[in-house]
Each structure stands twice: as C-alpha cells, then as structure tokens.
Amino acid sequence: MADAKRLLIRGGQVYDHDGNVHKPPVADVLIEGSNIVAVGPDLAAHGVEIIDARDRLVVPGLINAHYHSHDTLCRGMFEELPLEMWLLYTLPMGANRSKEELRVRTLVGAVESLRCGITTVQDMLGLVPLDEPGTDIVVQAYRDVGIRVVFSPMVWDIPPIAMVRNRDSLPPDVREMLGTTGRPVRDQLDYLEHQFKRHRAKDTLHWAVAPFAPQRCSPKMLQGCADLAHKHDLAVYTHVYETRGQVLIAREQFGAHDGSLISYLEHNGLLGPRLNIVHSVWITRGEMDRMAAANAGIVLNHLSNMKLKSGVAPVCDLREAGVRLGIGCDNCSGSDVQSVFQAMKLFCLLAAVSEPEPGPALAHEVLRHATLGNARTAGLAGSLGAIKSGYKADLILIDLKDPAYLPYNSAARQLVYTESGRGVETVIVDGRVVVRDRKVITIDEDALRREVADLMRHFIADYDAIVSSRKRALPYMLDVHRQVWEPDVGMNRFIGRIGDC
Numbered sequence: 001m002a003d004a005k006r007l008l009i010r011g012g013q014v015y016d017h018d019g020n021v022h023k024p025p026v027a028d029v030l031i032e033g034s035n036i037v038a039v040g041p042d043l044a045a046h047g048v049e050i051i052d053a054r055d056r057l058v059v060p061g062l063i064n065a066h067y068h069s070h071d072t073l074c075r076g077m078f079e080e081l082p083l084e085m086w087l088l089y090t091l092p093m094g095a096n097r098s099k100e101e102l103r104v105r106t107l108v109g110a111v112e113s114l115r116c117g118i119t120t121v122q123d124m125l126g127l128v129p130l131d132e133p134g135t136d137i138v139v140q141a142y143r144d145v146g147i148r149v150v151f152s153p154m155v156w157d158i159p160p161i162a163m164v165r166n167r168d169s170l171p172p173d174v175r176e177m178l179g180t181t182g183r184p185v186r187d188q189l190d191y192l193e194h195q196f197k198r199h200r201a202k203d204t205l206h207w208a209v210a211p212f213a214p215q216r217c218s219p220k221m222l223q224g225c226a227d228l229a230h231k232h233d234l235a236v237y238t239h240v241y242e243t244r245g246q247v248l249i250a251r252e253q254f255g256a257h258d259g260s261l262i263s264y265l266e267h268n269g270l271l272g273p274r275l276n277i278v279h280s281v282w283i284t285r286g287e288m289d290r291m292a293a294a295n296a297g298i299v300l301n302h303l304s305n306m307k308l309k310s311g312v313a314p315v316c317d318l319r320e321a322g323v324r325l326g327i328g329c330d331n332c333s334g335s336d337v338q339s340v341f342q343a344m345k346l347f348c349l350l351a352a353v354s355e356p357e358p359g360p361a362l363a364h365e366v367l368r369h370a371t372l373g374n375a376r377t378a379g380l381a382g383s384l385g386a387i388k389s390g391y392k393a394d395l396i397l398i399d400l401k402d403p404a405y406l407p408y409n410s411a412a413r414q415l416v417y418t419e420s421g422r423g424v425e426t427v428i429v430d431g432r433v434v435v436r437d438r439k440v441i442t443i444d445e446d447a448l449r450r451e452v453a454d455l456m457r458h459f460i461a462d463y464d465a466i467v468s469s470r471k472r473a474l475p476y477m478l479d480v481h482r483q484v485w486e487p488d489v490g491m492n493r494f495i496g497r498i499g500d501c
C-alpha cells in the first residue's frame with residue numbers, strides 16, 4: 001500500500017507478552033494503514049506522522065470478550081438483585097427503544113470502552129426488534145466512533161421465561177413480565193446471514209454468531225447457528241451456567257443430554273474450536289475437561305457474576321483443566337463499567353482466594369487473556385492482541401507520569417493491579433487515532449453528553465414505570481430464587497461465609 005497513511009509511535013516502552021513484562025524496552029512502532037509493519041529501536045521516520053511516546057507504555061489494545069450495548073444507559077440503576085430478578089428490569093429497558101437512543105447508547109458504551117483502553121468489544125446485542133434499521137444504526141455508530149466490534153445480535157426461539165427455574169409456579173402476569181413469546185428460527189437465521197452480506201466484515205467490523213443460551217434455543221436454532229458459523233467461518237458465543245438455577249434447569253430438563261448444557265451444545269454441533277461459552281460459574285470439572293478437549297473457550301465475567309449474586313467462577317479449576325480463557329465486562333446494568341482493568345484485577349484476586357499455595361494467576365498471564373485470549377475467542381488470533389509486525393494497529397499509550405506508576409516497578413503488575421484507566425492517554429484502532437489527550441476525537445463527546453441528558457428524561461420516566469409495575473413480581477421471584485438454593489448440586493461457588501454456602 002504505497003499511499004497508506006504511516007504513523008510512527010516513537011520512543012515508548014513497548015509491551016511484549018514474550019519479552020520483559022516488567023520493564024519493556026524502549027522501541028518505535030511503525031504503522032502503515034491499519035497494520036503494524038515494524039517494531040524496533042530507531043525506526044526511520046521520513047514521511048510519517050510521529051506520536052511522541054517518551055514516558056509512555058505502549059500496550060496492545062484491550063479486548064472485551066463479553067458485552068451487551070443495549071443497556072449502557074442503565075449503569076448505576078441497580079444493585080442487590082440476583083440475576084433472575086434483575087432480568088425483570090434490564091430486559092424491557094433495552095427493548096423497543098428509539099433510533100436516537102439506539103445510536104446514543106452504542107456510542108456511550110464505545111466511548112467509555114475507548115477511554116479505558118478497550119479497542120475491541122464483542123457486542124452480543126439484544127436487538128429488539130431484530131431488524132435492519134436497528135442493525136444499520138449500531139453498525140454506523142461503531143464505524144463513526146472507530147472502535148473495533150465483533151458484532152453478534154443475539155438469536156433465540158424459546159422465550160426469556162425459560163431462564164427461570166420453577167417458572168410454572170409464577171402467576172401468568174409475572175411470567176409475562178419476563179417474556180413468554182418465542183421467535184421463529186428461520187427468520188432470525190436469514191436475518192443474520194443477510195446482515196453479513198449487507199455489512200461485509202472488513203476494517204473494524206467483524207461478525208460472530210450468538211444463540212442467547214442453550215435453554216433459550218431449540219435444537220433447530222442451535223444447529224442453524226452451527227451451520228451459519230461454519231459457512232461464514234465465524235466464532236460462536238452463548239451464555240452457559242451463569243447461575244445455580246441454570247445448572248438445575250440443565251439437570252431437570254435436559255435429561256436426554258445427561259443433564260448437561262455442554263452435551264446439549266455438542267449434540268447440536270456446537271462444541272468445538274469456534275465455541276465460547278460465557279460465564280461458566282456453575283460448570284462441573286467433567287464439563288471443563290470436555291471443553292478443553294474440544295478446544296472450546298470460556299469467557300469469564302467476574303464483575304457481573306459477583307454483582308448479580310451468581311457466584312465466583314472456578315478460575316483455578318478452569319486453569320488446571322486447560323480450557324482457553326477470555327474475559328469480559330458484561331452489561332452496564334449488571335457490572336456498571338466497561339473496564340478490562342477491573343476485570344483483569346478481579347481475575348487475579350479471585351484466583352488468589354481460591355488457592356492458598358503461592359503461585360498464579362499472574363498479572364502477565366491475565367494480560368494475555370485480555371488481549372491474545374480474547375482475540376482468539378473471536379477467531380482473530382494472529383491479527384489482534386500483540387504489538388508485532390503483521391498485527392492490526394490496535395494499541396494504547398499509557399502515561400507513566402500518572403501516579404499509578406509512581407514509582408514504576410512493573411508494567412504487567414501495575415497495569416493489572418494499579419491502573420484504573422486514568423493513565424490511558426492515546427488509543428489507536430486499525431491505525432486510526434481515536435483517543436488523543438484522553439478524549440475521543442472521532443465524535444463530539446460534549447454533544448454526546450447533551451444528547452444523553454436529553455434522552456434520559458424519557459428513559460427515567462420509562463424506568464420508573466417499569467420499577468413500579470415490577471413490584472408485584474418481586475415476592476414471587478424471590479420465592480423461586482430461594483428454591484434454587486435447596487437442592488444439592490455438588491458445587492460451591494460462594495465465598496466469604498463460615499462453612500459451605
């Protein structure tokens with residue numbers, strides 16, 4: 001590409017997963033078009049735009065392997081609710097919203113992500129209605145702001161109420177609040193395939209296939225997703241075993257598949273290298289081994305799992321089983337933040353309280369999960385997640401003059417344990433500078449703030465109406481939630497109590 005734009009990031013400390021992760025050496029990074037073409041000391045600099053990276057750490061762009069953009073406007077609205085009760089609010093607040101809101105909420109999540117050093121989001125969007133105008137708005141918003149997206153509008157044919165165990169004990173109007181209507185399989189698969197053609201995967205747009213969850217999809221839907229993923233060479237993401245109730249649903253309703261959602265996925269052609277199951281808080285050791293043997297992946301979301309009272313994923317067992325791992329930040333209504341820094345820190349801390357012996361998970365390992373591992377979940381290994389010649393130019397410059405690095409002793413450890421996102425100064429995605437001096441420069445952040453303030457007047461009114469209509473459901477939902485804790489499932493995923501919980 002003779003006329004491709006060239007950018008030289010000069011004199012930064014360039015983080016290399018395989019090099020000195022504590023004190024990366026000073027080097028230059030040369031970018032041509034969307035790719036890194038050279039990394040090394042004193043690269044030639046004629047005819048290029050130069051970014052001075054002295055006193056900066058140059059780090060591979062962080063990847064968020066699990067996220068939903070549909071409820072970014074709900075951040076800070078909820079706490080104390082277990083997942084099934086939280087669904088009462090978050091499902092309706094993301095559905096049937098205006099075009100303006102669709103664009104704004106997509107940008108809100110993207111701006112927060114970029115400002116926190118996330119260069120790629122895997123957006124498992126709950127798009128309701130699942131239609132082309134909505135798809136176009138979201139794709140265009142991502143394009144405008146310049147973040148890389150692995151886009152996968154979720155599909156399902158079994159209604160949301162299927163996520164609740166003992167749902168038959170709920171009154172009909174409470175069941176209705178969660179959703180009791182399915183959607184046709186063929187329409188959704190055709191819709192997806194059509195979008196892959198209308199918006200071809202290129203530059204910063206990538207596609208994936210996302211059946212919502214095994215218990216929300218019939219065999220026909222899962223097989224259709226497997227076929228689509230195979231035909232278009234795409235990754236698959238699906239929610240599995242987020243809560244204790246979901247294990248019981250598997251055991252009670254999937255007897256034909258050994259009571260295992262992993263077996264159900266396997267039976268329908270999805271257990272394999274393309275598959276990523278999201279959460280896996282309540283997965284058994286046997287199921288982990290099967291995932292590892294199939295080279296299927298698991299995307300951990302400690303932030304939302306803990307806040308929604310789902311429990312702590314068995315990170316040490318997953319590591320021992322050798323399952324490939326990614327990490328995500330999940331919904332803004334369930335974790336309230338798009339910060340891979342927080343997710344990385346929790347990963348290491350929860351590993352620490354799960355195993356008394358000295359040893360991993362170490363900071364430089366979780367940095368691999370958040371970059372190379374997360375790229376692998378999307379089938380983008382070899383092009384994302386490292387600062388190497390031939391890789392996409394997705395990287396961040398961290399200001400080493402930030403107090404988080406005073407004193408500066410270890411890049412890997414201080415990125416994971418100390419960095420809040422405050423040090424993220426410059427962000428480059430696909431060779432394009434999208435954050436400069438800690439501000440997104442591709443869109444007008446101040447204008448976005450004004451638009452959000454404007455939209456929130458209606459949004460809050462709708463939210464208040466939902467909250468008051470859901471009051472009646474809460475005692476019933478609490479009842480079914482408590483019933484989930486009665487049977488023994490042979491696993492414990494809670495900590496912080498004397499004795500077993």
Ligand SMILES: [Zn+2]
Pocket residue numbers: 066067068124239278330331
């Ligand atoms: Zn999710």
